[in-house]
Amino acid sequence: MAAVAISLNTSTAHGLGILMAPADPHRQRDERGATATEYALLVTLIAIVILAAVFFFGREVLDLFDTSEIESVYPSD
Template identity: 55%
Template sequence: MDHDSPARRDQRGASSAEYALLVSLIAVALIGAVLAFGGAVDGLFDRSGSSVSDLP
């Protein structure tokens, strides 16, 4: 006897599709943030590194 009715399988499929959409949107947001702020963070680390290397 199969306890998974077709309606229950549809809900489970919808949940996995929603999770996949959520994960893809988070990935797009992370890529956008890296592209937007990557240069600024790189410059910050360059300045910090030169400040430390200039210490006596």
């Protein structure tokens, strides 16, 4: 039975979806850009939720604080 030797470089391994250890195990990846992007996505999602809540519940909340009914029952003069 013949042995088959397979040689993978990083571009071939990446193309095949194989995870390889970095060449220098003491070298850390710089993930500052990824973290900033994640925070930007979170802020955007929170803003969308707030806008949707105001759009759907804004009138009901405004009616809760409407004082015209109270003034008709208890006039200030």
